[in-house]
Amino acid sequence: GAGVSQSPSNKVTEKGKDVELRCDPISGHTALYWYRQRLGQGLEFLIYFQGNSAPDKSGLPSDRFSAERTGESVSTLTIQRTQQEDSAVYLCASRQMRDRERYNEQFFGPGTRLTVL
Amino acid sequence: AQSVTQPDIHITVSEGASLELRCNYSYGATPYLFWYVQSPGQGLQLLLKYFSGDTLVQGIKGFEAEFKRSQSSFNLRKPSVHWSDAAEYFCAVGRSGTYKYIFGTGTRLKVLA
Numbered sequence: 001g002a003g004v005s006q007s008p009s010n011k012v013t014e015k016g017k018d019v020e021l022r023c024d025p026i027s028g029h030t031a032l033y034w035y036r037q038r039l040g041q042g043l044e045f046l047i048y049f050q051g052n053s054a055p056d057k058s059g060l061p062s063d064r065f066s067a068e069r070t071g072e073s074v075s076t077l078t079i080q081r082t083q084q085e086d087s088a089v090y091l092c093a094s095r096q097m098r099d100r101e102r103y104n105e106q107f108f109g110p111g112t113r114l115t116v117l
Numbered sequence: 118a119q120s121v122t123q124p125d126i127h128i129t130v131s132e133g134a135s136l137e138l139r140c141n142y143s144y145g146a147t148p149y150l151f152w153y154v155q156s157p158g159q160g161l162q163l164l165l166k167y168f169s170g171d172t173l174v175q176g177i178k179g180f181e182a183e184f185k186r187s188q189s190s191f192n193l194r195k196p197s198v199h200w201s202d203a204a205e206y207f208c209a210v211g212r213s214g215t216y217k218y219i220f221g222t223g224t225r226l227k228v229l230a
Contacts, residue, residue, distance in 0.1 A: 004160070031216060035220075041222055041223075042207060042220045042221055042222040042223050043161075043207065043209075043220040045217060045218070045219075048216055048217065050216070056216070056217070091160060091161070093160075093161075105163045105166070106161075106163070106218065108153075108160030108161040108162070109160050110158065110159055110160045111160055
């Protein structure tokens with residue numbers, strides 16, 4: 001079946017522009033995560049969705065970052081007035097939540113590489 | 118504070134040699150532990166996970182990991198490395214009742230022919 005997809009795969013933008021990154025999770029996966037991965041670093045948690053509700057936005061680095069999700073499907077991460085320090089790979093992951101096995105695998109998308117000039 | 122440490126940033130091994138990647142965690146409760154692999158330009162793929170039970174877990178691609186509670190470690194091993202194993206490896210920890218994972222900073226593996 002289809003995995004998690006993300007678009008675009010690469011995005012080059014100028015400082016100060018807004019960008020939108022899209023994530024299509026696996027069908028039926030109620031949980032969705034966004035992470036940021038800076039060059040040579042680990043994954044930095046940004047936001048978590050359960051359905052279209054975001055109970056944890058604690059990882060969003062500033063108010064320039066926002067995310068939304070439509071039902072239990074597509075999510076969009078928006079970065080306004082981009083800065084050079086926003087350059088990174090943005091990864092999306094989805095997960096099927098089950099009562100007995102709360103820690104099912106996260107399925108990751110291939111990421112969007114954002115470069116801010 | 119909760120944390121995951123992968124002390125080796127880079128590791129180089131020869132093809133056919135054995136491999137051990139280290140992971141140490143600091144977590145108040147009994148953790149759920151994971152190893153992921155990331156090939157260039159790809160997302161992360163789960164290699165194996167530990168929730169409970171047998172502390173030696175087998176994963177895909179011939180990898181295994183051993184949970185040692187006394188050492189707060191979950192080291193990844195492979196007896197014979199293949200050139201295709203060259204990638205970045207991430208250890209992650211989670212906990213029952215929460216949704217959040219904490220990831221280590223990764224170990225980049227280089228395999229010499």
